[in-house]
Amino acid sequence: MSIKGLTGLLIAAAIMSFAPASFAADDVASIARGGRLYDKWFKVIGAPKPAETHPAWPSSNTAKKGNTTHRCKSCHGWDMMGKDGAYASGSYKTGIPGLKQMAGKSNDKVIAALKDSTHGFGGKMSEQDFTDLANFVTKGQIDIDAVIERKSKKAQGDSAAGGRYYQTVCAGCHGETGLEPKDMPPLGKLANKNPWEIIQKTLNGQPDEPMPAMRAFDLQVSVDILSYLQTLPKE
Ligand code: HEC
Ligand code: HEC
Structure with a gap:
């Protein structure tokens, strides 16, 4: 094989071996965006701030109301541990479980939960938003x-x-x-x-x-x- 042919082959091999890395980059960007949605989805997508208190927010908690009760972090915690984490007490105490158990699970399970009657997020975010959120929950958790x-x-x-x-x-x-x-x-x-x-x-x-x-x-x-x-x- 000529030097030129060999170089071409090496370049092709290099491009092929880089391809998975670029998919991984897409994934990490999606996970990070999912993390920002988990923080305050309506700010990320430019949706109006929800005015009413979220229906799943327990009436036992009167410390918080309105738009903050629609943030994933308000119910499930920054540490993703809900009632077993930092929000076991304090103004965000709700008794709602965390999401640790969803690490490694399929995105479909998370997306189905987001569209269920407890959350009622169906139609409020795009499919891309749901995918990013699911990637964050299933692939983005750390051992806090x-x-x-x-x-x-x-x-x-x-x-x-x-x-x-x-x-x-x-x-x-x-x-x-x-x-x-x-x-x-x-x-x-x-x-x-x-x-x-x-x-x-x-x-x-x-x-x-x-x-x-x-x-x-x-x-x-x-x-x-x-x-x-x-x-x-x-x-
Ligand atoms: C390009 C500018 C920029 C850079 C670079 C930047 N930040 Fe920020 N950061 C902001 C802005 C703007 C805000 C929102 C400020 C506000 O809410 O008033 C913010 C908010 C924050 C908050 C949230 C504060 C809160 O009230 O909740 C944290 C934490 C933070 N930044 C940490 C960091 C860290 C750590 C780095 C470096 C790894 C960093 N930032 C780099 C612009 C930047
Ligand atoms: C107002 C409170 C509230 C908000 C906001 C909220 N959730 Fe939930 N979430 C719940 C409750 C309650 C459950 C049901 C827990 C149970 O099974 O008892 C739940 C369950 C889940 C589940 C299923 C967990 C499992 O083990 O099956 C996922 C996934 C989830 N939430 C993700 C999210 C994400 C992502 C967001 C933000 C887009 C969010 N939640 C916002 C209250 C909330």
Whole structure:
């Protein structure tokens, strides 16, 4: 075979071996978008804020009402553990179970649940939205208690490494000490108060904001960032 022919063959082989990687990239983007939908789907898709309290929101909880009761995270938790996680108590206590058991299950099961009479989301989101949500629930879950110590809320990361990531990736928008933009609480405060929320925002991005999602990188990168955020000023 000529050198040219061989080069052509090698290029073809290289393209073929890259193909699965590009599918994986589609998947990770879908999972991250699913994570933002899980956070606040109506903001992501630009739908009007639901006005009424969600019918599945229990009447025992009078602390919350209106649009926040339509967010997946409000019923199932940032840690995906529902009544067995951080929302076992506090203003989001509902008694609703988490979604850990759905990791590794088929997307169809999740999509069927979203369209059932409990949720009533059928027709409120597109099929792509349902697919992204299902990818997040079935393929995007992390072992949360392995990365955030539940009692102390301490992230199990390397804050020095996290500082290098933060100062190069995040500081341009959030400032060197996490006090920007001005209309949100300091990142140091949020990261210590609700680390389960902050790891999800770091992995998936912020709904309808041009903020990066770190999910394509190793999970440890986001855990290291969270550890660093926990060292930043709280006010
Ligand atoms: C107002 C509260 C509420 C909201 C908001 C909510 N859910 Fe649920 N979800 C429930 C309840 C209640 C169940 C039924 C749990 C049971 O079986 O007792 C449930 C069940 C599920 C199940 C099935 C779990 C299983 O083990 O079969 C999935 C999947 C699910 N929810 C995903 C979501 C997603 C994704 C969102 C956001 C788009 C969402 N839920 C929003 C209350 C809610
Ligand atoms: C391109 C600008 C940009 C970059 C880069 C960026 N963010 Fe953000 N981020 C935002 C904006 C805008 C908001 C929403 C601010 C608001 O709600 O007022 C936000 C919100 C957040 C929130 C949610 C705060 C809340 O109130 O719930 C967290 C957590 C966060 N960012 C962490 C990070 C981390 C960690 C990085 C780096 C990995 C990062 N951001 C990089 C723009 C950015």
